[in-house]
Amino acid sequence: MHFIPEDIDNYVVAHSENEPKLLQQLNRETYQKILQPRMLSGHYQGRVLSMISKLVNPKNILEIGTYTGYSALCLAEGMQVNGELHTIDINEELQDFSQKYFDKSDYKNQIFQHLGNALEVIPEVDKTFDLVFIDADKENYSNYFNAIIDKLNTGGIILSDNVLWSGKILETTFKKDDTSTPALIAYNTLLKNDKRVETVVLPIRDGLTISRKL
Structure with missing residues (x-):
């Protein structure tokens, strides 16, 4: 879903940093071989993640949700030379794919890489x-937030993806099998009201x- 006109969105992407070659390869192979490739952060958001990481210059990074490793590689670009990035995913089938690119x-x-339930791994x-x-x-x-907030250093940054959920967060009624939308609404409210973060x-x-x- 585009929250700004598509031609403006294209302009923004065209005038942002280029996608590194290794990530181009990872992007292409993900779309060729992996189910639900739209889960990939992709060129523009990847450059946003990279820029934020470079501004933070973190020593240690935690990622919850590895998928094929694209976002981890973007975040690693800002990591200190002696730093570590720990990434967690429950999908064993993708582990070798992402490790190849790492x-x-x-x-x-x-x-x-850590394989398993993030709430148990963290x-x-x-x-x-x-x-x-x-x-x-x-x-x-919300559970992930509560699991990591005490392991986050003062001044540390939490980045949360998909918080607008294709605009569904504005809905007031949900399908019976839609557990994601109300969970994201609750999470967004939690972040707004929790006095430990801005x-x-x-x-x-x-x-x-x-x-x-x-």
């Missing part, structure tokens, strides 16, 4: 973080929230 990157010794990662990216099952966004919602792609720990 191994091709400059960050192959700094990216650590307590086992003995790190505090400067940057967290949440892009997994929407029903657990938050701004950016209408980038499907909505990207930046929350800073106070």
Whole structure:
């Protein structure tokens, strides 16, 4: 869904940083071989993630939702030379795919994949973080926030993807099988009201929230 006219959106992409070659390859192969390729962050949002990471210059990064590894590689671009990126996904079938691209990157010794339920994995990662990216099952966004807030350093940043959910967050009635929309509405309210963070919602792609720990 485009929240600005498509021709303006195209202009924005054309006048932003180019997509690195390795990520071009990852993007292309994801669309060729993987189900639901729209889950990929993609060129423009990837450059946004990269820029935010470079501004934060995090030592340690946590990503919840690896998918094929595109966003992890974008976030790693701003990581300190002695930093680590820990990324968690429950889908075992994608692990080798993403690892292949991590191994091709400059960050192959700094990216650590974890397989399993993020709510079980997060307590086992003995790190505090400067940057967290949440892009997994929407029903657990609030649970992920509560799981990571005490592991986030003061001044640290939480990035949350898909918070506008194709505009569905404006709806007041939901289909019986739609658990994602009410969960995202609750999450957006949580970020707005939680006094531990300050938050701004950016209408980038499907909505990207930046929350800073106070």
